[in-house]
Amino acid sequence: MSDRPIIRVQHVSKAFGKVTAVNDVSFVVQAGEIFAFLGPNGAGKTTTIKMLTTLLRPTTGSLELDGLDVTARPMEVRKRFGVVFQDPSLDGDLTAWENMDIHGVLYHVPRHARRERCEALLRMFELWERRDDLVKTFSGGVKRRLEIARGLLHTPKVLFLDEPTLGLDPQSRNQMWTHVRNLRDSEGVTVFLTTHYMDEADRVADRIAVIDHGRLVATGSSAELKQETGTESLEAAFLALTGTTIRDESATAADQMRQVARVWRR
Amino acid sequence: MTVVYILWLREVRKYLRSRVQIIASLGGPLMYLGVLGFGLGPVFQRAGEGSYIQFMAPGVIGMTVLFTAMFSGIAMLWDRQFGFLKETLVAPVPRLAIMVGRTLGGATVAVLQGTLIFVVTLIAGFRPQSLLAVPLAFLVIALIAVIFSALATAIGSTLKEMQGFQMVMNFLVMPTFFLSGAIYPLEGLPRVLGALTRVDPLTYGVDGVRGLLIGRTHFGIALDVAVLLAVGVLFVVFGAWRFSRIEA
Numbered sequence: 215m216s217d218r219p220i221i222r223v224q225h226v227s228k229a230f231g232k233v234t235a236v237n238d239v240s241f242v243v244q245a246g247e248i249f250a251f252l253g254p255n256g257a258g259k260t261t262t263i264k265m266l267t268t269l270l271r272p273t274t275g276s277l278e279l280d281g282l283d284v285t286a287r288p289m290e291v292r293k294r295f296g297v298v299f300q301d302p303s304l305d306g307d308l309t310a311w312e313n314m315d316i317h318g319v320l321y322h323v324p325r326h327a328r329r330e331r332c333e334a335l336l337r338m339f340e341l342w343e344r345r346d347d348l349v350k351t352f353s354g355g356v357k358r359r360l361e362i363a364r365g366l367l368h369t370p371k372v373l374f375l376d377e378p379t380l381g382l383d384p385q386s387r388n389q390m391w392t393h394v395r396n397l398r399d400s401e402g403v404t405v406f407l408t409t410h411y412m413d414e415a416d417r418v419a420d421r422i423a424v425i426d427h428g429r430l431v432a433t434g435s436s437a438e439l440k441q442e443t444g445t446e447s448l449e450a451a452f453l454a455l456t457g458t459t460i461r462d463e464s465a466t467a468a469d470q471m472r473q474v475a476r477v478w479r480r
Numbered sequence: 481m482t483v484v485y486i487l488w489l490r491e492v493r494k495y496l497r498s499r500v501q502i503i504a505s506l507g508g509p510l511m512y513l514g515v516l517g518f519g520l521g522p523v524f525q526r527a528g529e530g531s532y533i534q535f536m537a538p539g540v541i542g543m544t545v546l547f548t549a550m551f552s553g554i555a556m557l558w559d560r561q562f563g564f565l566k567e568t569l570v571a572p573v574p575r576l577a578i579m580v581g582r583t584l585g586g587a588t589v590a591v592l593q594g595t596l597i598f599v600v601t602l603i604a605g606f607r608p609q610s611l612l613a614v615p616l617a618f619l620v621i622a623l624i625a626v627i628f629s630a631l632a633t634a635i636g637s638t639l640k641e642m643q644g645f646q647m648v649m650n651f652l653v654m655p656t657f658f659l660s661g662a663i664y665p666l667e668g669l670p671r672v673l674g675a676l677t678r679v680d681p682l683t684y685g686v687d688g689v690r691g692l693l694i695g696r697t698h699f700g701i702a703l704d705v706a707v708l709l710a711v712g713v714l715f716v717v718f719g720a721w722r723f724s725r726i727e728a
Contacts, residue, residue, distance in 0.1 A: 267570050270727060292572035303563030307494045319486040320571035348497075 219278075220245040220372060220404050221266065226275030227428075228261050235261040237428035238275070243421075245371070248398055248405040250419035252412070254456055258428040259408040260300060263376050266406070267297050280371055293321065296365030297374040302357050306350030310341055310360050313349060314367060321368035328367070335363040339393060355386030362393065366401065373397075375407040379414060387411070391418050412449040422448070426456040483573045484581040491552070491585025495592065502596070505548060509540045509597045513604050516663060529665065537606035538617075538690040539662025541594050545624045546660075546682055548593040550653050552586025553632030554645050560636070560726075569726065579633055579723040583716065586629035587622065594621050608693045617692040623708040624685035630712070630719035637722035660686050666698040681711045 221243035228236040236258040243249045253259050264270040266277055268288040277284040280294045304313050311332065318328035336342045339359040349357060358378055365373055375394070379387040391414060398405055409415055415422055416436045423433045432439055432455050436448050443454040495501065517533045517540075524532035559565040568578050595618075608614055635648055659673075660682035669677065677683045688704030691697030697704070 269566065269570060289572045292570055295570075297570055299563050299566055301561075301563045303567040305490065305494075305564050307497055308490065312490075312493070316486050316490060317567070317571075319482050320568060320573055322572070 218245045219243065220247075220280055221249075221406065222276075222278040223262070223266070224276045224278075226262070226265065226272045226277060228258075228265060228270060229273045234428055236265070236272075236425075239425065239428070239430045240275075241423050241430060241433055243372075243404060243406060245404055246398065246402055247420045248394070248407070248418055250415040250422045251406065251408045251425060252415055252422055252452060253408075253425035257425045257456075259425060260376055262425070263297070263374050263406070263408065267295060267374055268292055293368065294370055295372040295374060296368065296370040298358070298361045298365050298376065298378050300376040300380065302354075302361065304349045304357055304361060304364075307348065309346050309348055310336065310352075311345040313360065314364050317364045317367050323368050331367055331369075335366055338397075339363040353386075355382050355389065358382060358386070358390060359393065362390075362397075366397065366403065369401070370403065372404045372406060375405060377408055377410065379409060379411060387414065394418065412447070412452055416448040424452060424455050431455045483577045484584065487568070487578060487581025488585040488588065491555075491582065492588055492592075495589040502593070505544070505593055506596065506600065508547065509544050510600065512536070512540050512543065512663070513601065517604065531605075533601070533605050534607070534694050535665070535690070535696070536663055537598075537601035537604075538693050539660070539686050540601065541597050541621065542624060542660060542662050542682055542686040542689060543657050544597040545590045545594040545621055545685075546628050546653065546657055548590040549586055549625050549628035550632045550635075550648070552582070552589065552629050553636035553639075553648070554642070555586070556582065556633060556636030557639060557642055557645060560640075561642070565726075575724045575726075576720050579720050580716075583626065583629045583633050583719060586632060587625035590625035590629060591618070591622050594618075594625070609695050613692045617689045620685060620688040620692065620705065620708065623705070623712055624682065624689075627681055627685075627708065627712045627715050630715040633719040634715070634722040637719070637726050656680055656682050659683065661698070662686050681708065684708055684711075 219242045224240050226236060226239050227234060239258070239262065251259050251262065261270065265272050266279065266284060268284055268291055271285055279291050282291050282294070284291050308316070314332040314336070315328065318332065323331065333342070336345050339362065341356065341360055341363060344352070344356070349360065352360065362373070362375070362378070379390055382390065394405055395418060397403055407419070419436065421433065421435055422439060424431050424439070432442060434442065439448065439451045440446060443451040445451045445454055513533070513536070517536050521532040524535065529535065556565065569575070639645065659677050659680040661677055662682070666674070666677055666683070666687070684699060684704040684707040687698050688701050688708065691701045691704065
């Protein structure tokens with residue numbers, strides 16, 4: 215990990231009509247860091263990732279990635295990150311190799327380098343034997359591994375992981391984080407992740423930011439957050455920072471579609 | 481160009497692998513050919529209009545292309561809801577290239593499906609007046625496919641929920657088909673219906689294909705092609721504009 219900031223978010227807000235999803239958020243992520251973004255449902259985690267990945271423009275404030283203004287130079291910024299969204303973004307009707315190949319073309323990876331890199335990553339994520347299988351035949355854990363492998367194909371400086379272990383069994387989750395740690399060590403990539411699982415953030419992240427109701431309520435290492443709140447576990451620290459009220463949100467169209475898709479996959 | 485190619489290839493690969501989709505999409509056209517073609521054939525003949533299969537086959541091909549192209553909009557909504565679209569939207573490529581790749585892919589699938597139905601019509605007894613005209617007819621079919629694939633992209637970029645597409649089917653796709661003269665001649669229509677057929681781009685597509693395949697045209701092939709080209713440019717620009725405004 216270096217002291218060079220690779221992500222800089224300054225006074226960023228994002229409003230959808232009258233609803234403010236992200237409210238005056240500022241933080242910095244250092245290069246090579248594993249940075250966890252924690253918060254209850256609807257806290258603003260995904261909106262922040264969408265702004266950092268150029269999918270949404272902030273209402274106010276500025277975002278920088280690798281020294282580039284995310285809003286002003288989206289094309290340059292996109293070359294520098296990989297992203298694994300909360301919902302799988304693979305094409306189930308294509309093979310693992312074809313999904314990787316399309317990604318490589320979209321990111322202008324030359325043909326020869328594309329082949330080498332695809333093979334190396336599929337081997338690294340233990341997917342080489344299944345490269346010619348259709349993705350729709352994969353389990354959730356295998357799909358997630360493939361998505362991470364795909365996100366690394368163009369050698370990004372930052373990898374965004376939005377709830378990458380959601381819906382996975384404990385073995386797959388454990389394996390996923392082992393891969394994430396390994397790739398940070400081997401590729402030096404900065405990892406920006408969101409997760410609901412406190413134990414994972416505690417185990418994997420170098421630093422943690424807690425967001426609630428669109429506002430950043432704390433930033434620091436797991437030990438610092440525990441110390442700040444006078445608690446013994448990250449989960450207790452999280453509850454101390456965000457309260458214990460259950461957030462009851464109405465389902466969005468995307469939530470409904472997600473539900474339908476899960477039923478269909480069964 | 482590589483981006484356009486890879487996204488085009490994705491659509492074609494998915495189609496060729498989806499045997500269920502291919503077989504299921506034959507149902508509608510076969511029903512029209514079988515039930516209407518043979519059922520109304522004698523009435524059509526007695527009215528002095530000749531063979532109904534000959535008349536209707538270009539219309540059924542046009543219908544197939546229309547439906548298949550419009551369904552590429554549903555595929556886009558699906559991609560939008562389940563993530564693949566996001567994968568393309570965060571890539572460092574112009575949205576125009578993504579839109580063109582998708583639209584050409586959808587259009588190619590529609591032409592392939594139209595070709596399949598063309599073969600079915602041949603089996604059902606349809607005979608083009610000249611084999612040389614068949615490739616020209618397929619150029620017109622390709623124009624129809626691009627027009628409606630671009631329209632589907634525009635609609636898929638605008639709608640946020642699958643349910644909205646049912647409305648599109650009922651209030652846009654079905655009227656487009658029924659007003660196109662695919663299943664009845666355009667001559668002697670009531671004034672309002674006649675006017676409506678003239679604002680339907682598929683009318684010119686079906687008329688052009690019919691003119692080339694059986695030598696019977698209402699507007700003339702030159703006008704048909706001119707209208708299709710103009711509408712094609714308009715819809716591609718419209719589709720590109722809508723696609724450029726998608727927020728994930």
